[in-house]
Structure formats: structure tokens, C-alpha cells
Amino acid sequence: MTTEQDILKRALSKDKRFGYLPEKDRHYTAPMDNDLRFAVIGTGIMGLEHIRITEMEGRARITAVWDPNPAGIAAAVQTVKLIDPSREVKIYKSIEEVASDPETDGLIICTPNYTHLDVLKKLASTGKHILMEKPMATTVHDAMEIRKIAEKYPAVFQLGLQYRFKAPYVEAYRDVMTQELLGDVKMINIAERRIPFLDKVGQWNKQSRYSGGTLVEKCCHYFDIFNLFAGSKPVRVTASGGQDVNFRDFEYDGVRSDILDNAFVIVDYENRVRACFNLCMFSPLFFEELVVCGEKGTLRTWEQEDFMSNDGLQTGYELFCGENGPSRKGSPQYPKMIESSGHSGATFYEHMYFVDNIRGAKTLTATAEEGFWSVVVGAAAEESVRTGKPVMVERMLKNAGIRL
Ligand SMILES: NC(=O)c1ccc[n+]([C@@H]2O[C@H](COP(=O)([O-])OP(=O)(O)OC[C@H]3O[C@@H](n4cnc5c(N)ncnc54)[C@H](O)[C@@H]3O)[C@@H](O)[C@H]2O)c1
Structure with a gap:
């Protein structure tokens, strides 16, 4: 290692x-x-x-x-x-x-x-x-x-x-899942606010048929975090969203963009954990927040970056355990060289673990099964936005010919 x-x-x-x-x-x-x-x-x-x-x-x-x-x-x-x-x-x-x-x-x-x-x-x-x-x-x-x-x-x-390797999430995973400082997890919230999707070769990210839709393409990262912290399988996904600001008149090769730029997504898990995701892609600031509420306390962690300023990445971490144990506030960070290398340093750790995995170690990198479940939540959320109805995951998978 x-x-x-x-x-x-x-x-x-x-x-x-x-x-x-x-x-x-x-x-x-x-x-x-x-x-x-x-x-x-x-x-x-x-x-x-x-x-x-x-x-x-x-x-x-x-x-x-x-x-x-x-x-x-x-x-x-x-x-x-x-x-x-x-x-x-x-x-x-x-x-x-x-x-x-x-x-x-x-x-x-x-x-x-x-x-x-x-x-x-x-x-x-x-x-x-x-x-x-x-x-x-x-x-x-x-x-x-x-x-x-x-x-x-x-x-x-x-x-x-690799978002699971962002410094605030590593700290949160240790406190919540390894040390169980919050007791049983009951509710999870993630909010992401950011700038619109950037240009791509062939602009594949502007059309759902090429990207899977925003809630699959981008938000699979957050659904992966949900799945990790819920420690269970999603059973029902309910979402509301729209394309209200970005790329409304954008066409590529004569085909109009059809991707969501804002949404709320609620995920119900088998073990009764509830998770709620809040996306806004027309914000000038990059901001990401995770809140986990357990029976014994609450954790809130966030990072933000304003590319128009020179402040760099800022992070915050607040663990509130009330009378159940010590609380803590801080600012989880990696060395600047790593943090600035891409995705708040998370890609660096993904590579480090890739090589460790090749060398035979067991690390916390995402498996194909975990990748699958992150797509399942995203695809169910896209479907729920399209139909205006909750999506039962088992039925969606059955309709796709998948029996687990
Ligand atoms: N993990 C993350 O945080 C993260 C961040 C950004 C993008 N991504 C993912 O990385 C992938 C690439 O995204 P990107 O932002 O670099 O897109 P991009 O458009 O900038 O680059 C994609 C590249 O793939 C090339 N390409 C297309 N078809 C190919 C093929 N069949 N064989 C070889 N090359 C081909 C294109 O010419 C282009 O250069 C996507 O799956 C995207 O979702 C992940």
C-alpha cells in the first residue's frame, strides 16, 4: 500500500x-x-x-x-x-x-x-x-x-x-461509516451548484442520448455517494427537473439540446434511509455540500471554488454529536499540489489506488457493481422527471430485461 x-x-x-x-x-x-x-x-x-x-x-x-x-x-x-x-x-x-x-x-x-x-x-x-x-x-x-x-x-x-476520494467525503466516510459516530444513518442530502456543462468534442454532453442525461452523466458521482452512505439498495426514485436556463437554443448537427440544468431527486432505500439531491447548473460558483443525519448526530461538509477569484478551493467540515460525543469543526484538505491536480485531488487518489489495486491491494475504489447502481439511480431520476411519476427501481430494471 x-x-x-x-x-x-x-x-x-x-x-x-x-x-x-x-x-x-x-x-x-x-x-x-x-x-x-x-x-x-x-x-x-x-x-x-x-x-x-x-x-x-x-x-x-x-x-x-x-x-x-x-x-x-x-x-x-x-x-x-x-x-x-x-x-x-x-x-x-x-x-x-x-x-x-x-x-x-x-x-x-x-x-x-x-x-x-x-x-x-x-x-x-x-x-x-x-x-x-x-x-x-x-x-x-x-x-x-x-x-x-x-x-x-x-x-x-x-x-x-473518484468523488468519493474528495477530502471532505473521505473524512465523512470515516466518521459515519467506519467509526459510526452518527449511529444509524437516516437522511442524506447533497447539493451541487455549478457552471453549465463545458464544451466537448462532438458536444456529446448536450444530448441525453449520448450522455445518459445530466442525472446520469454528472450526478452518478453523487448517487454513488448516496449509495455508499445509505449502505443499501435504492428502491424508489422521485424527481423533478427541467432545462430552464442552459443551452435552450443550442443545436448540434440540427439536433436540439435536451439536458436538465436543475433538479431535485429523492431516493428511498431498502433500509428506509432517505436521500435528497439538489442540482443547479446555472450558478457562477462551484459548490458541493453533503449533510448526513443519523440517530446520534449530524454531519455537514462542503467545498466551494469561485474561478473568478483567487481564493482557490475552500472546504468545511462540521460534526455535531450533541451529548453523544465530541463534536468537531475543520477544513479537510490535501496538499495543494495534489488538490490542484484535478477534481479537488480526488483523481490523484483514484490513480494511487488503481496502481495499488494492480499491485494486489484492496482499496475503496468503485467496482462495476457500484458503478451500475449509480447509473440505476440516475436513470430512474431521468425517467421520473420525464414521466412526472415515482420510479420503482425493480420495475425499471425488469423493463430493461434485468433480473438481479
Ligand atoms: N470522473 C470525472 O470526474 C469526470 C470528469 C469529466 C469527464 N468524465 C468522463 O470522461 C469521459 C470523457 O469526457 P471528457 O470530458 O474528456 O470528454 P471530451 O469530449 O473532452 O473528450 C472525449 C474524447 O474522446 C474521443 N473519442 C470519442 N470517441 C472515441 C472512441 N471511440 N475512441 C477513442 N476516442 C474517442 C474524442 O475525440 C475526445 O477527444 C466521459 O465518460 C465523461 O463522463 C469524468
């Missing part, structure tokens, strides 16, 4: 300020093994984040990339060269070349949501370790297909639900 010491040493070993040292004098800052070779499939904004963080984490290196978009390839090669100008990156010409290359150990799939199943089918025969971006698919049917492939997969299959 990785220790904090290892992380610091790896960071220092890559710090160019120590480049003046003769090699024999580099002990604490000596270069560390980066013997794992990863290829990135889909070098858009998330693929580039994975490239940077693979190199930053340090035990693996990016040796190859595939993307049909030449600008994405150029950006990927430039990203690696900026880190180490001497490095060569293999550029595949097709997914078939990715599949037939014996010189990689891990594949990071960061293509648009609607392509995940197809890409996985073409790569599954390789038996290489896979990190696949969230949401695993745009429909519960495809998510189940991926889950079936993953459950028989002979190597690591990890899903990119």
Missing part, C-alpha cells in the same frame, strides 16, 4: 529543482520505479487529466494514446513532453491497435459515455487492467452489460467514480 511518505518522495523525485544533483547523491529524491505502462483511450479533458496524474503519481507512465481527434492527440503528446521532453508516446491508429499492443499494462478509457460499452467490448479480450470513466454507460441495460463483463474480468476493472 502507498504511504504518505511514498507520495512525497515520488513528488520530490520528479521535482526539476533537484535536477542539479549528481545521480549518486539522489537518495531521498532518487527517481522511483515507473514500470507500469498505461495507454489512454480518449484524450479529451478527462484523458488529459489522467495523463498528468498518471505521471504525477509516478509508478506508471503513459506510453500510448488513441483518439480520432488529432488535436486531442497533439495535446496528449504535448502533456507528456512537458513533463519529460525525452519521452516518446506511441500513437495508435485504431482501437484494434490498442487491443493488439502487448506493450501496455493498463488502459484508461475516457471516451464519451455512449461509447464505453463498445470500446470495452473491443478491449476486454486484452485482459489488461482497466480504469473506465464514469458513468459506465448511458442506460441501465448497457451498464448491466458492462457489469457482467467486469465481474468475469481477469484483471483490475475500476470505475472512475
Whole structure:
């Protein structure tokens, strides 16, 4: 398992300020093994984040990339060269070349949501370790297909639900789930306010058929957090939402955007935990809040970032246990270098655990089953918004031909 010491040493070993040292004098800052070779499939904004963080984490290196978009390839090669100008990156010409290359150990799939199943089918025969971006698919049917492939997969299959590694959620998980400081969890609330979806290659995130809809595409992260803290399976999902501000006149190739930009979602769990999600995507500020109410106390944690100011990421943590035990307030944070590397530092830990998983450790990374349930809640919420009715999860899955 990785220790904090290892992380610091790896960071220092890559710090160019120590480049003046003769090699024999580099002990604490000596270069560390980066013997794992990863290829990135889909070098858009998330693929580039994975490239940077693979190199930053340090035990693996990016040796190859595939993307049909030449600008994405150029950006990927430039990203690696900026880190180490001497490095060569293999550029595949097709997914078939990715599949037939014996010189990689891990594949990071960061293509648009609607392509995940197809890409996985073409790569599954390789038996290489896979990190696949969230949401695993745009429909519960495809998510189940991926889950079936993953459950028989002979190597690591990890899903990119890395929000669970944001510092406030790690702290909350420890207090609520490991130490059970709140007793039994009864209610969970998450609010997200943020700017509209950014541009994408082919603008796939503006249309539900390509993204799964906002509540699948983006919010699977939060439904994953719900599922973790509820410790149970969702039975009913009720939602209200609309496209009231963003992309109302947006068309791409003659097709209008149809994605939600605000919603409320209520999830009822088998164990009677209730969860409520509140989304607004026309806010100038990034803000995320989690509130967990248990029988013995309440926890509230949040992070916010205003890109128009220089304040950086701010976080808060408040644990109120009343007479049941000590309460606590604080501000969970990672080292700045990690925090600023992407998604509040969560992607860094996702990579660290990906390598730990490859090395045989057991970590808390998202499994295909967990990825599946995060899509189930999102898809049920989308359906509830469309129909104006509560969606019973079992019936929705049955209608999709899924029996568990
Ligand atoms: N975990 C997170 O927090 C997080 C954040 C952002 C995006 N994502 C996910 O990452 C994935 C990619 O999103 P993005 O924001 O980078 O999108 P993007 O549009 O910026 O990049 C996608 C890239 O994939 C390429 N591509 C399309 N089809 C391909 C194929 N069949 N084979 C290879 N490359 C292909 C495109 O040319 C593009 O360069 C999506 O699934 C998205 O939901 C996850």
C-alpha cells in the first residue's frame, strides 16, 4: 500500500529543482520505479487529466494514446513532453491497435459515455487492467452489460467514480461509516451548484442520448455517494427537473439540446434511509455540500471554488454529536499540489489506488457493481422527471430485461 511518505518522495523525485544533483547523491529524491505502462483511450479533458496524474503519481507512465481527434492527440503528446521532453508516446491508429499492443499494462478509457460499452467490448479480450470513466454507460441495460463483463474480468476493472476520494467525503466516510459516530444513518442530502456543462468534442454532453442525461452523466458521482452512505439498495426514485436556463437554443448537427440544468431527486432505500439531491447548473460558483443525519448526530461538509477569484478551493467540515460525543469543526484538505491536480485531488487518489489495486491491494475504489447502481439511480431520476411519476427501481430494471 502507498504511504504518505511514498507520495512525497515520488513528488520530490520528479521535482526539476533537484535536477542539479549528481545521480549518486539522489537518495531521498532518487527517481522511483515507473514500470507500469498505461495507454489512454480518449484524450479529451478527462484523458488529459489522467495523463498528468498518471505521471504525477509516478509508478506508471503513459506510453500510448488513441483518439480520432488529432488535436486531442497533439495535446496528449504535448502533456507528456512537458513533463519529460525525452519521452516518446506511441500513437495508435485504431482501437484494434490498442487491443493488439502487448506493450501496455493498463488502459484508461475516457471516451464519451455512449461509447464505453463498445470500446470495452473491443478491449476486454486484452485482459489488461482497466480504469473506465464514469458513468459506465448511458442506460441501465448497457451498464448491466458492462457489469457482467467486469465481474468475469481477469484483471483490475475500476470505475472512475473518484468523488468519493474528495477530502471532505473521505473524512465523512470515516466518521459515519467506519467509526459510526452518527449511529444509524437516516437522511442524506447533497447539493451541487455549478457552471453549465463545458464544451466537448462532438458536444456529446448536450444530448441525453449520448450522455445518459445530466442525472446520469454528472450526478452518478453523487448517487454513488448516496449509495455508499445509505449502505443499501435504492428502491424508489422521485424527481423533478427541467432545462430552464442552459443551452435552450443550442443545436448540434440540427439536433436540439435536451439536458436538465436543475433538479431535485429523492431516493428511498431498502433500509428506509432517505436521500435528497439538489442540482443547479446555472450558478457562477462551484459548490458541493453533503449533510448526513443519523440517530446520534449530524454531519455537514462542503467545498466551494469561485474561478473568478483567487481564493482557490475552500472546504468545511462540521460534526455535531450533541451529548453523544465530541463534536468537531475543520477544513479537510490535501496538499495543494495534489488538490490542484484535478477534481479537488480526488483523481490523484483514484490513480494511487488503481496502481495499488494492480499491485494486489484492496482499496475503496468503485467496482462495476457500484458503478451500475449509480447509473440505476440516475436513470430512474431521468425517467421520473420525464414521466412526472415515482420510479420503482425493480420495475425499471425488469423493463430493461434485468433480473438481479
Ligand atoms: N470522473 C470525472 O470526474 C469526470 C470528469 C469529466 C469527464 N468524465 C468522463 O470522461 C469521459 C470523457 O469526457 P471528457 O470530458 O474528456 O470528454 P471530451 O469530449 O473532452 O473528450 C472525449 C474524447 O474522446 C474521443 N473519442 C470519442 N470517441 C472515441 C472512441 N471511440 N475512441 C477513442 N476516442 C474517442 C474524442 O475525440 C475526445 O477527444 C466521459 O465518460 C465523461 O463522463 C469524468
